[in-house]
Amino acid sequence: MLRLEPRREPSAVMRALSPALAVLLTLIAGFIAFTLMGYNGALAIEQIALAPLLDPVRWPDLLIKAAPLILIATGLSIGFRANVWNIGAEGQYILGAIFATGAALATWEMSGRWILPLMLVAGAAGGAAWAAIPAFLRVRWKVSEILVSLMLTYVSIQLLYYLVRGPWKDPQGFNFPQTRMFSDSQTLPAIIEGSLVHLGVPIAIAVAIIAWILMSRSLFGYSVRLVGMAPQAARHAGFSENRTIWATLLISGALAGFAGALEAAGPFGQLVPQFPANYGFTAIIVAFLGRLDPLGVIAGALLLAVTYVGGELAQTSAGLPQAAAGVFQAMLLFFLLAVDVLARYRIRVGGPAHARAGA
Amino acid sequence: MAAPPEAPPLLELAGIGKSFPGVRANDAISFAVAPEEIHALIGENGAGKSTLVKIIYGVQQADEGVIRWRGAPVAIPSPKAARKLGVGMVFQHFSLFEPMTVIENIALGFDHAIDRRELERKVAQILSAYAIPLDPRRTVHTLSVGERQRIEIVRCLLQNPKLLIMDEPTSVLTPQEADRLFDTLRQLAREGCSILYISHKLGEIKALCDRATILRGGKVVGSCDPKQESTRRMAEMMIGAELKTVARAARAGGGQERIAVAHLSHPAPGHFGVALKDISLSVRAGEIFGIAGVAGNGQTELLLALSGETRSAPDMITLDGRAIGAFGPGRRRRLGLCAVPEERNGHAAAPDFTLAENTVLTARQRLGLVEHGFIATAKTRDYAARIIERFAVKAHGVSALARSLSGGNLQKFIMGREILQTPDALIVSQPTWGVDAGAAAAIHQALVDLAARGSAIVIISQDLDELLTLCDRLAVINEGKLSAPLAISGVSIEQIGLLMGGVHGEAAQRREERAHAPA
Numbered sequence: 001m002l003r004l005e006p007r008r009e010p011s012a013v014m015r016a017l018s019p020a021l022a023v024l025l026t027l028i029a030g031f032i033a034f035t036l037m038g039y040n041g042a043l044a045i046e047q048i049a050l051a052p053l054l055d056p057v058r059w060p061d062l063l064i065k066a067a068p069l070i071l072i073a074t075g076l077s078i079g080f081r082a083n084v085w086n087i088g089a090e091g092q093y094i095l096g097a098i099f100a101t102g103a104a105l106a107t108w109e110m111s112g113r114w115i116l117p118l119m120l121v122a123g124a125a126g127g128a129a130w131a132a133i134p135a136f137l138r139v140r141w142k143v144s145e146i147l148v149s150l151m152l153t154y155v156s157i158q159l160l161y162y163l164v165r166g167p168w169k170d171p172q173g174f175n176f177p178q179t180r181m182f183s184d185s186q187t188l189p190a191i192i193e194g195s196l197v198h199l200g201v202p203i204a205i206a207v208a209i210i211a212w213i214l215m216s217r218s219l220f221g222y223s224v225r226l227v228g229m230a231p232q233a234a235r236h237a238g239f240s241e242n243r244t245i246w247a248t249l250l251i252s253g254a255l256a257g258f259a260g261a262l263e264a265a266g267p268f269g270q271l272v273p274q275f276p277a278n279y280g281f282t283a284i285i286v287a288f289l290g291r292l293d294p295l296g297v298i299a300g301a302l303l304l305a306v307t308y309v310g311g312e313l314a315q316t317s318a319g320l321p322q323a324a325a326g327v328f329q330a331m332l333l334f335f336l337l338a339v340d341v342l343a344r345y346r347i348r349v350g351g352p353a354h355a356r357a358g359a
Numbered sequence: 360m361a362a363p364p365e366a367p368p369l370l371e372l373a374g375i376g377k378s379f380p381g382v383r384a385n386d387a388i389s390f391a392v393a394p395e396e397i398h399a400l401i402g403e404n405g406a407g408k409s410t411l412v413k414i415i416y417g418v419q420q421a422d423e424g425v426i427r428w429r430g431a432p433v434a435i436p437s438p439k440a441a442r443k444l445g446v447g448m449v450f451q452h453f454s455l456f457e458p459m460t461v462i463e464n465i466a467l468g469f470d471h472a473i474d475r476r477e478l479e480r481k482v483a484q485i486l487s488a489y490a491i492p493l494d495p496r497r498t499v500h501t502l503s504v505g506e507r508q509r510i511e512i513v514r515c516l517l518q519n520p521k522l523l524i525m526d527e528p529t530s531v532l533t534p535q536e537a538d539r540l541f542d543t544l545r546q547l548a549r550e551g552c553s554i555l556y557i558s559h560k561l562g563e564i565k566a567l568c569d570r571a572t573i574l575r576g577g578k579v580v581g582s583c584d585p586k587q588e589s590t591r592r593m594a595e596m597m598i599g600a601e602l603k604t605v606a607r608a609a610r611a612g613g614g615q616e617r618i619a620v621a622h623l624s625h626p627a628p629g630h631f632g633v634a635l636k637d638i639s640l641s642v643r644a645g646e647i648f649g650i651a652g653v654a655g656n657g658q659t660e661l662l663l664a665l666s667g668e669t670r671s672a673p674d675m676i677t678l679d680g681r682a683i684g685a686f687g688p689g690r691r692r693r694l695g696l697c698a699v700p701e702e703r704n705g706h707a708a709a710p711d712f713t714l715a716e717n718t719v720l721t722a723r724q725r726l727g728l729v730e731h732g733f734i735a736t737a738k739t740r741d742y743a744a745r746i747i748e749r750f751a752v753k754a755h756g757v758s759a760l761a762r763s764l765s766g767g768n769l770q771k772f773i774m775g776r777e778i779l780q781t782p783d784a785l786i787v788s789q790p791t792w793g794v795d796a797g798a799a800a801a802i803h804q805a806l807v808d809l810a811a812r813g814s815a816i817v818i819i820s821q822d823l824d825e826l827l828t829l830c831d832r833l834a835v836i837n838e839g840k841l842s843a844p845l846a847i848s849g850v851s852i853e854q855i856g857l858l859m860g861g862v863h864g865e866a867a868q869r870r871e872e873r874a875h876a877p878a
Contacts, residue, residue: 217736219729222719230709235668236700237720238689 004345014343019289022336023303029331034320044318048310048328051317058313060195062305064267068093068259069301070204072283074211075252077292081215082228084248088134088149089256090280091156092127096257097264098160099126101179101271104186104264105168111185119186120261127257128250130156135249139242145249157276164271179271188266200262205298207255212294224248256280278326282308285333304329367430369394369553370415370446370522375424377410384410385421386577392522397544397554399564399585402574403597403767403795408557411574412524415555416448417441439470447515448524453507457500461510464499468514478517485516489543504654505536512543523547524555529563533653534823534856541567559597559796561590562824575599598797614644616680617815618665618696618784623675623684625664627839633657635664638841640834642784642815647806649826649833650819650841653859657839658788658819659701665786665817666698667691678784693724695783699773701792701819703766707773710762714754715743717761718776725780746775750801767794771802778805785809788819803829823855835859 027045035041052058072089079086086092100123107115134148165177173180188198215221223239224247231241259279264271286304290296311325368391377385385407392398402408413419415426417435425432428444435441441448455464466478482495493509502510508528515523525544529537544554544567556568564571564585571585573596581596619641627634635657642648652658663669665676667688676684678696688698700706708717718739723729728738743757750771754764761769774790790806791799806829810816819836820826826833827847835842835858842858 218733219719219723220732222716222734226709226712226720229711230705232702232706233709233720236666236688236698236706238667238687238692240687 003348004341005348006345007343011343011346015291015340018339018343019291019300019336021342022289022332022339025335025339026328026331029335030328033327034318034324039320040318044314044320044324047314047317048307048320048325050310051313052306052309058309060192060197061309062302063197063201065305065308066298066301067198067200067204068263068279069283069286069304070208070298071200071259071262072252072256072280073286073290073297073301074204074208074294075255076283077287077290077294077297078211078215078224079248079252080228080287080292082224082244082248083231084138084228084245085146086131086134086149086249086252087146087284088131088151088153088280089252089283090276090278091149091153092130092253092256093260093263093280094153094156094160094276095130096123096127096260097268097271097275098156098163098260099123099257100261100264101163101168104182105179107186108180108183111183113185115185116188116265119265120258123261123264124254124258127260128254130257131249131253132246135246138245138249145245149249153280160271160275161273164273168271170270177273181270182265186265187269188262196267198262198266200259200266203262204259208294208298215294220247256283282329285329285336288333288336304332307332366394367427368392369396369429370555371427371430372411372415373425373427375411375414375421375426377407377414377419377421383577385414388424388574388577388579390572390579390582392553392555393570394521394553395548395551396570397548397556397568399568399571400555400557400574401559401561401564401571401593401597403559403797406574406597406795407577408574409526410577412448412526412555412557415441416446416524442470442518442520445519445521446524447518447520447522449508449511449515449526449528451526451528453511455499455507455510458498460496460498461493461502462495464510465495465514465517481517482513485513489516489546491543492539505532505540508532508540516547520552522553522555524557526557527559528556529558529560533859534852537563560824561585561593564593565590573597594796598795614646614813614815616641617644617678618642618817619677620665621675621677623664623671625660625669625671628660628669633660633839635660636839638836638839640817640841640844642817644813644815645810646832647810647816647818647830648844649830649847650817650836651823651826651833651855651859652819652821652836654821656836658836660839661836661841662698662700662786662788662819665696666700667696688721689724692721692782695725696786697721697725697777697780697782697784698786699777699788699790701788703769703773704762708761708769711760713743713758713760714747714752714764714772715739715757717772718742718746720776722776722780725782742776742779746772746779749779750775750805751798767798770794771798774802774805778809781809781812782814784815784817786817786819789822790818790820791822791825792820799825823852827852 027049031041031045034044052062072093076086076089100119103119103122107118130152131149133152134145137143137148138145164179168179170178170180188200191197191199191202223234224244226237227234227239227241227244234241268275282304286297286300289300289303307325307328311328314320314324315322371391373389375385375388388411400408410419414421417437417440420436426435433444435444462479462482465482466473466475479495486493491509491513493506493513499507528540532540548554558564568585571583571593572579573581573593575597583593585593621639623635623638625635633656638661640648650658664671667686671684673682673685678694681694683691683694704710709720716739719728719734722742726742728735728742740757746752747754747757752772752775753768764772770793777785791802794802806816818826818829830847832844832846834844835855837859
C-alpha cells in the first residue's frame with residue numbers, strides 16, 4: 001500500500017525538480033492519450049514538444065508567443081503570492097487591446113513617435129480598469145475576485161465582437177469584422193531584421209526582471225508575500241490587506257492590458273474577432289510553472305510557447321486537432337499541482353511504522 | 360511509592376527512546392507510576408514531556424524501550440488501544456464542537472455508537488459522583504474554558520480509566536477552578552485511578568502530587584517527593600542551573616502618564632469574539648501594569664485595540680498625551696508604541712520568513728530597516744543577530760525560518776525584537792507562555808530593565824505569579840470589562856481569582872446549585 005507521509009520541512013529538491021517531473025509525466029500521458037485516440041503518438045509528442053526547440057526557424061516564433069505570457073504571468077504571480085486570484089487576465093488582455101486600438105483609431109492619419117507609447121499606456125490603463133472592477137467588489141463587499149474576474153472575460157469578448165462588427169469596423173474592409181490596419185507609427189518595430197520578433201520581447205523580459213527585484217527586495221514585495229503567507233502577521237506589521245488587493249489586481253491587470261496592446265500593435269496590427277488566444281488563461285499555468293517567481297515565469301513562458309508552436313506544427317504533420325495543444329497545457333498544470341504534493345509529503349510503502357516498543 | 364512492594368507498578372517505562380530528524384526527544388527514559396499515585400512529570404518546554412505522553416497514549420511510537428502495564432509488556436499502537444488498556448488523556452487543547460451541546464460532544468468522542476439515554480444516565484452519575492459542576496444540555500460555545508475542560512474529563516471518566524493523563528490542565532483555569540479540579544483528581548486517585556500530571560507550575564505540583572519525575576533535554580534527571588522538596592530546588596533541577604531571581608530596583612512612583620485608555624469600547628469581532636466595554640487604564644513612565652484574566656475574556660481584542668490592528672476613536676487611546684486611537688500599527692510604532700500578540704506563529708511572526716526577514720515585520724520603522732522602499736538586508740541581518748545574541752535564542756543563524764524555532768525560542772526572538780527597539784510603551788500578551796523557566800527569567804529581567812529606562816509596559820497574562828512578580832498594579836479583565844486597578848502590594852490571590860471568575864463565577868455557582876438539587 002502506498003502512503004503519503006508529511007515531511008517536517010518541504011523538500012527543496014522536490015520543489016526544484018517537480019516542474020521537470022511534471023513535464024515528463026505530461027509527455028508520457030500525452031503519448032498514451034494520442035496513441036489511444038488513433039494518432040501516431042510518438043510523432044505527435046515529437047512535434048509538440050521537441051520540433052519547435054530543434055528547428056532554429058521556429059525560435060523567433062517561440063519568443064513572440066512567450067512575450068505576452070511572460071508579461072501576464074508576471075502580473076499574476078505577484079497577485080497569487082498575496083492570495084489574490086485574478087483568473088480573468090484574458091479579459092484584461094482583451095481590454096488592453098481594445099484600449100490600444102481605440103488610441104490607434106483616434107490617432108488615425110497622424111504620425112509620430114509618441115503614438116505607439118500612447119497606445120501601450122492606453123492598453124495598460126484598459127487592463128487595469130478592467131481589473132479594478134473585481135478589486136472594488138472584493139474590497140467593498142468581499143465578492144470573490146475569482147468569479148468576477150473570470151466572468152468579466154466573457155463580457156470583454158462580447159465587447160470586442162461588438163466593436164469590430166459595429167462602430168470600429170473597417171470602412172474599406174469588405175464588411176469583414178475587423179478594424180483598420182494600424183499605420184507604421186502604430187506598429188511595433190521588429191528588433192531582429194527580417195523576423196517578426198518585436199520590441200515586446202525585450203520589454204517583457206525587462207518587466208519580469210524588474211518584478212523579480214521588486215518582489216524579492218522591496219518593502220512592497222515583502223508586504224505582498226506577507227499578506228499571502230500570514231495575513232494576521234501582515235495586519236500586525238501594519239500592511240493593509242485592501243491596499244494589497246488593489247495593488248496586485250491593478251498591477252496584474254495593467255500588465256495583461258499592456259500585453260494585449262503589444263499583441264495588437266505587433267503580430268496582429270489590427271483588432272479582429274480571433275484576437276483572444278487564451279494567453280490570459282495559459283499565463284496561470286505559466287505562473288505556477290514558474291513557482292510564482294518572475295524569473296521562473298520566463299522559463300515557464302518559453303515552455304508553454306513550445307506547446308503553442310508545437311501544437312500548430314502537429315496539426316499539419318500529425319493531423320492532431322487544434323485542441324491538442326490545450327490538452328497538453330492543461331495536463332502540464334494538472335501534473336505540476338499533483339507532483340507538488342511530493343514536496344510536502346514523501347511516499348511510503350506499507351502501513352504506518354509500528355514501534356518496537358513493548359513488542 | 361504509595362503501593363505495597365509486592366504489587367507491580369501500574370505503568371512502567373523502561374529505556375524509552377524517540378528521535379525526530381535532528382532531535383533526540385526522549386532518551387532512555389525509565390520511571391514507574393504506582394496504583395493510586397498522582398505522579399508529576401515536570402520539565403521545561405522541549406524537555407520531552409509531550410513526546411513521552413504521546414507515546415504512552417499511543418499517538419506516537421517509541422523507537423526503543425519497553426512499556427509495561429501491570430508488569431506485562433504491552434504495545435500501544437494507537438490512542439484507541441491506549442483507551443482499551445485503561446489510559447485516558449485530557450489534552451491541553453480541547454477537541455470540542457462549539458455549536459453542539461455537552462452531551463453531543465461526549466457522544467461524539469466514543470469509538471463506537473452508544474445509546475443516548477444510557478449515556479445521559481452515566482454522565483449524570485459521574486457528574487454527581489465527583490461533584491463536577493456541568494450542565495450536559497448547554498452548548499459548548501457558551502461555556503468557560505474551565506467548563507470545557509470538565510467535558511474532556513467526563514469523557515475520560517466514562518471509559519473507567521486506570522490512568523488519567525492531564526497535560527498542563529491549569530493553564531486556563533482561575534485559582535478557584537484549579538482547586539476544584541485538584542479535589543476531583545484527589546478523589547479519583549483515592550478510588551484507584553492513577554494520575555500522570557504534566558506541568559511546569561511547581562506550586563501546584565507540591566500541593567497535589569505524590570511523586571515527581573523531572574525531565575531535561577529528553578532525559579530523566581531526577582525524581583523526588585514534591586511535598587518534601589523546595590520549589591526552588593525542583594526548578595533548578597528542571598533548568599539544570601541556578602535560578603536567577605528578577606532583580607528589581609525600587610521605582611519612583613511619580614513618572615508621568617504615557618499610555619492612557621479612556622472609555623474604550625469595541626463591538627465583538629465575529630461570533631466567538633468578545634466586545635470591549637468601557638475600558639479605562641493609565642500607565643506611567645517606568646510602570647508595569649498587569650492585566651489578569653481567564654483566556655477568552657477580551658484579552659486578544661484589547662491587545663489588537665492597543666496595537667492598532669483594530670482602530671477606535673482617536674482620543675480613546677493616548678500615548679504621551681497624543682491621541683492615537685485612529686492610527687494603525689505602523690504609525691503607532693513610529694510614535695513609540697510596540698506590541699507583542701499572544702500567538703507567535705502567523706501573528707507576531709511569519710513562520711515561512713527567516714528571522715532576518717521577520718525583523719522587518721515590526722522593527723522597520725524605528726530602526727530604519729527599509730531604505731527608499733527597499734529592504735536593507737544587511738541591517739536586518741545585523742539586528743536579527745543582535746537579538747539572537749542578546750536573548751540567547753537557539754537558532755541556526757539569522758537565515759533560519761521562524762517556523763524552525765521551538766515555541767520558547769521564537770518567543771524570545773519576538774520579545775527581543777520589540778524590547779531592543781526600546782519602545783516608549785510596550786504592550787505584551789503572554790510574554791513567557793510556553794517559555795522555559797530560565798528564558799522566562801531573562802524575559803522578565805528585560806521587561807523590568809525596559810521599565811527602568813522609563814518605558815510604560817502593559818502585560819496581559821494568565822500567569823498570576825508572573826503578574827505578581829513583575830507588576831506595580833494590575834486589573835482583571837472579565838467578559839470585556841476591566842476592573843479597577845489594584846496595587847500589587849495590597850492584593851490577595853483570592854481577590855484576583857474572584858474578579859477573574861466575575862460573572863462566570865456566579866453563573867457557575869448557580870449551575871452548581873441546580874445540578875445538586877435533584878441529587
